[in-house]
Amino acid sequence: MMPDAAPFLTLFVTSVDHVALVRCQGKLVAGVNDTLYARVSKLVPDHQRIVLDLTDLTHMDSMGLGTLVRLYISAKSAGTSLELINIGRRIRQLLSMTHLLSVLGAISEQGITII
Secondary structure (H helix, E strand, O other): OOOOOOOOEEEEEEEEOOEEEEEEEEEEOOOOHHHHHHHHHOOHHHOOEEEEEEEEEEEEOHHHHHHHHHHHHHHHHOOOEEEEEOOOHHHHHHHHHOOHHHHHHHHHOOOOOOO
């Protein structure tokens, strides 16, 4: 039996006036999570706001969750807001089960938009 193909994550970054939009497509899982962290953390110094659009994110595991937390902490410490938008039902359930949705909900009261 052949092993599954490696998880695939594609990022599309658009930047306008100190705001970066990062469209995430595919799976945010172990093996590709560092790709998201490396790409987004490079945006932090030059942007006041970073928006992660999760519309096309189909799966996330614990490594993906940890990456979102790491990005939030890095952004916050640099004075940059990190926002999650268009969270799909499966990802929302995962965030809820791990109590991270309530953490991100608390963040939304401070200017983070979760749709």
